[in-house]
Amino acid sequence: MAPDHTTKKRRREPYNVDTKLVEIYEDLASEKDEIRLKAAQSLVSQFTPDKAPADDQIKRTLQRLFRGLCSSRKAARIGFSIALTEILTQIFSTTRESSEFGIADVLKIWESQSNSSGSESGQEQRDHHFGRLFGAEAIIKSNILFEPSVPFTEWNKVLDLIFELAQKKPWLREECGWILYRCVYDLAARGADAKYVEAAVHSLSAYDLVRCPEGVAVWLAVKDMFPNASLPSKAWKHDDPLDPKERSSLSKIMKESSSGDSQGGGQGNPKSSGVWNSKLHFAWDAVISRTSDVSRDTKSKSSKSSRLSFTDFWVEVVDNGLFASSSSDERKYWGFLLFNKILNEGSEQQAAHIFSKNLVRCLTNQLAVEDRYLHRMAVKASKAIQARVSKEPGFAAAAVRGLMGASGAVNFDQATKTKTIEKIVADANHEALQEIIPLFEELLRRPGTSDEKAAASNRHFIANLLLSIVRSKASTGNDDSDEDYQAVLEQILAIFVRFAYFMMNTGDPATAPEPVLSQVTQEVLRSRINSALNSLLASQKYASSIPYAVVKQIRDAAKSEEYGKFIIFIDDKLQESVKTAFKSLKKLSSKEKKGETSGIGAFKLLYSMTVLQVYNGDADAVSMLDELEFCYSKFLGDEKTKDNADASDALVEILLSFASKQSQLFRRMSEQVFGAFADQVTENGLESLISILEAKESLAGQQEMFDNDEDDDVEDVEEADDDDDAEMIDVDEDDSDVEVIEAGNASDSDNSNEEESGDEGEDPAELADFEAKLAAALGNYGADQDPNADDSDADMNDDEMEAVDDKLAQVFRARNNAASQKKDKKDARENMINFKNRVLDLLEIFVKKCHSRVLALDLLLPLLRLTRRSTVKQIADKANSVLREYTKLCKGPALPKLADDIEPVWELLRAIHKEASHSGPPTHSTACSQASLLLVKVIVGHDKALITGVVDIYADTRKDQLCSTKCHVQPSFFTDWNNWCVSASKQLKSQQ
Incomplete structure (x- = not known):
């Protein structure tokens, strides 16, 4: 029986594995840069000329490296590409006489290792295509093809393989083009022969890739770096993709339009890549960097090198191309990328021209709705504009013109629900504001619409923007470098004055507003003047000068009627008082110029604000002007008329008149003036302030303070419900109809819980009383009449009907009077709370400046009583705060003597x-x-x-x-x- 050889194991032949080399190849694919670079260095060191590597070693290593480029591990392509480039450079950097391994062998290995047979999976095929791409890049970067001894055909072979890949796989076309684009610059740096780039461009033409983004970029690079190179004729008009006559074609190419072009030497556009990339194509940089900053209209007609200007390029290619109404969201996305790119990197002249019509419309629409596809890109664009202005404040003018001018929307911030324009103008420098403010003035005159309601809305928006400029610059008013801003601030207030106080329908179409300003708009503009002055009072530098400039502008314009008729009626008596006030203002200005400062600025401010009240139609301003004139003569008059005591008392009364108004402007003004004269306050003046603290926070208290001739019954009821320890506010009466009226009449003060709970519903007792009176008025014809009564169907005659109507009218009149009284009580309470707050502000200034005066001790008891008695926690806390500040300041030598x-x-x-x-x-x-x-x-x-x-x-x-x-x-x-x-x-x- 024959032996069973299948049971015997075959002896393995000994095989030596270079573990170090395996580790190097493994490290070349590492995700960490330092590990890859160290591995590449170790591998390259084995192929230096002094090591004299053998051909077999070179071949095996190149095979391994080219094969590694086809790995699915992304980091492997980077590491293997670096090593391959350096090894090729080392191998062919010196002449190797005994070696038969040449460039052609390298190309064969590259082609064979990166070749796809078609039997692989889709992912494997993609890996091989990337391997060929990275291999081409490594070969070109090593510069082994451009040595004089290397046959030129090898370069052509590489070009063919690259363009075959680009044509076969359009999604790799951009990367293929990038390799050649960078190659042009590398060859120019080496001083290489133009034949290499000429061959590249001719190959582009042969593969129908000239009229694609990659072809445009390579062509432009060759024209710049090799101006004498011989390129295919009739590919472009005047051999330049940026020729003005090519802008239509360029637009189609740059947005990768697949439509054919009837011109261009019979060459059609290449097939679109078919894959959208969220990153900008490198060709955009190549094109934008070569457009002219100067418009063609400003160039000499005889210029032979006329190129498409940046403005024309942007309008044709970007605005009418990427941002056309029919463009896809993906192309508009590219457009926003370009917009941000120019904002971040472009010159000031370029950035000023990118706010084109379609782009701004798209930006506005996308910003307005959060769930739109490009909303996040629009937000980035908006922030990019603000960032550029923040870094370069002079750019603010171009940004505002672009967003609000002919291409934009006057109400851009309102339409987009953002504060883009507001933030831009806040960062604008003096030069930019000199352009922005006249634009805003023109928009106030012609707000871009004939609809009166829309025009009013736009004008209010412009007024708010001008106010935001004032507020932002007021905070820098104390800087010596910002002296020019005073002229800007006065210019803004002059615009407010012009539109707020005059009927500008002069009949001159060039100056008359269209449509005419409404009364409401003029009231809004007057309120913006107050708001602007309020912000400026925070800056001591502008506290007296700008308010004076405002009232002077109003007076001069009213006299000259330059802007039309003055809309505020001023009688002869008041006019005389105003005239006297301006004489005093002139004297104060003269004293100020001579260097006198004691109280001058405060009086100048007080005069200016009082005259402004006259121009705003305040009936109390006449007496205030007369009292102010008295104060002026006593404080700053000649020695015979000076009497600081009487003047101080009168001044306190004037300041209290301003403080009683619910306006932050008058509050700040009264504080500044009071601070200047606090050390001259007398016992009577201080008593005037204290009396307000001790007044009731009610209608009776308001009547006591302001001498109102109201119904005595109200005061009697209030006083009957008040005791020595606390004020009890009557909150039982309420009416649902009144509640609607009072809903928008909120105050900044705290309301008691009792009052809040009283507003929730009508008092049942009061309701029952009303229903009883109503039933009595109706008599037998009431709603609850017995339907079985004999006279239930009887009709009233005219006399009976009239009598019932009279009784019903009396009932409802009484009900309305009760509701009106309740509203008066609530309003009076809010007014007194506001008044006490303002007085406490003044007393806080007094104790800070005059805590060492014995007179200040008179404040102790009133403040203590107010802390205990006030039903408003805010008032009680503020009184306690003033008292605490006073006692804290009175230490050591600061104690009153x-x-x-x-x-x-x-x-x-x-x-x-x-x-x-x-x-x-x-x-x-x-x-x-x-x-x-x-x-x-x-x-x-x-x-x-x-x-x-x-x-x-x-x-x-x-x-x-x-x-x-x-x-x-x-x-x-x-x-x-x-x-x-x-x-x-x-x-x-x-x-x-």
């Missing part, structure tokens, strides 16, 4: 201790303790022997706490006193 008569201070200390006995919020007790200790320091600072009297007062308060049920002094009151005694005892004993 008493005169010989100190009895009023003793009385004040006793009154504060009595105030501390009332129950109140936690802050009230703390404030009483702080106020008491402040007086103790003042008394002891005057005479240390008086400490015994202080101890007696505290002892009396302790007795009341122990014995009286009405005394609610908190324990912390005495704790603070004990702590002070401990700290002060050592000092008192040491000074005895």
Whole structure:
């Protein structure tokens, strides 16, 4: 029986594996750059001339490297390509006489290793195509084809393989073109013969790839780097893709249009790549960088080298091409990429011309709706504009013209629901504003629509933009480098004045607004003047100069009627007061120029704001001007008329008139003026401020302050419901109809919970009373009449009907009067809260500037009472804050110094201790303790022997706490006193 040879194992032949080389190839495919580079260096070091590598070693290594380029691992292509390029450079850098391995062998290995037989899977075929592409790039970069000893046919062979790949696989055409595009520059840097680039362009033509983005880029590069190269004729008009006559063709090519071209030497456009790429084609850079910054219209007609200007290129290729209404979202996406590219990298002249009509329309539409396909790209474009302006403030003018001019929309921010324009103008520099402001002025005159409602909306938007410029520049008003901005700010306010106070329908079409400004728009513009001045008052540099410039502009324009008739009626008496005020303003300006500063700026501001009130139609402004003139003569007049005491009292009253208005502008103005004259406030002036704090936060309080002649019954009811400890606000009355009216009449003050709950529904008792009166008025004809009554079907005659109507009218009139009274109460309460807030602001300024004056001690008790009594937490907290600030400032040498008569201070200390006995919020007790200790320091600072009297007062308060049920002094009151005694005892004993 024959032996069974299948059971025997065949002996393996010994095989040596170079593990180090395996590791190198493995590292070439690493995802980490440093590992790949280290592996490439290790491999290349084996092929240096001194190592004299054998042909077999070279062949095996090249086969392995070309095969590695076909790997599906993306990092492998990078690492193997680097190693391949360097090894080819090393091998053929010197003459190898004994070697038979040449360039042709390299190309054979490349072709064979990257060849796809067609039996592979789709992914494997793609890997082989990429391998061929990367191999071509490595061969070209190594420059082995461009040595004089290398046959020119080898270069042609490489070109054929590249173009065959580009033609066979259009999705690789861009990469193939990029390799040749970079090759042109490398050859130019080497000083190579033009025949290489000529062959490349002729191959482009042979494969019908001249009229494609890659062909355009390569052609332009060759024309620039090899101007004397011989290129195919009739491929382009005048042999230039950027010839103006080629712009239509260029537009189709750059957006990869597949439609044929009847011209161009019979050559059709190549097949589209069929694959959309989210990145811009490199050909865009090649084209844009070679367009002329100068328009063809400005060039000499005799110029032979006329090229398509950037503006014409942008309009034809980008705006009418990529952003055409029929373009796909993908092409518009490319358009936004180009837009951002020019914004980030383009010259100022280029960036100024990219706000074309179709692009801005697309940008507006895409920004307006979040769920649109290109919304995120539009947002990036908007941010790119803002970034360019932030980096280059002078670009703001071009951006505003582009977005709001002929190609854009006047209401761009409104249409897109963004603040793009607002942010742009805020960053604009002085030069840009000199262009932007006249544009806004023209848009106010002609807002781009004949519809009155739309025109008003656009004008309001423009006014808000001008106001935003004022606000942004007001914050930089104290910088020496921004002195030019005052002229800009005055220019803006002059525009407001022109359109806000005059009827500009002069009959001159060149200057008359179209359509005519509505009364509402003019009121809005006047309010914008107030808002602008409010922002400028924050800057001491512009506080007096610009308000004066505004009223002077109004006066001069009213006299000359340059802008039409002045719309505010001013009678002769008021006109005379205004005239006197301007005389005083002129004197103040003269004093200011001479260097006098004490109170000059404050008076100038106060005069200007009062005159502005006159121009706004304020009926109280006449008396205010007269009082102001009195103050001026007493403060700044000659020695005979000066009387600071009377002037100070009158000035406080004027400032209170401004502070009572619910306007931040007048609040800020009154604070600035008060701060200038706070040290001259008298006892009477301070009492005027205190009286407001002690007034009720109600209709009765408002009547008391403003001397309103209202129904006495309302005041009686208010006073009946008020006691010494707290104000009780009547909130039982309510009406659902009134609630609708009051919905938009919100105040910045806190409302009590009782009032809020009272607004939720109508009082049942009140409703029942109304229904009873209604039933009484209807009599037998009421809704609840018995239907079985004998006279149920009887009809009323005319007299009976009239009588019922009269009774019903009386019932509803009474109901409306009650609702009106309730609304008056609520409005009065809000007015008083606002007024008290403003007064507390002034008192805060007073204590900061005058805390060392004995007069300031008069504030202690009113502030304590307000902390306890006020039903508005905001007011109570603010009063406590002022008091805390006062006591904090009064330390050491800053303590008030008493005169010989100190009895009023003793009385004040006793009154504060009595105030501390009332129950109140936690802050009230703390404030009483702080106020008491402040007086103790003042008394002891005057005479240390008086400490015994202080101890007696505290002892009396302790007795009341122990014995009286009405005394609610908190324990912390005495704790603070004990702590002070401990700290002060050592000092008192040491000074005895």
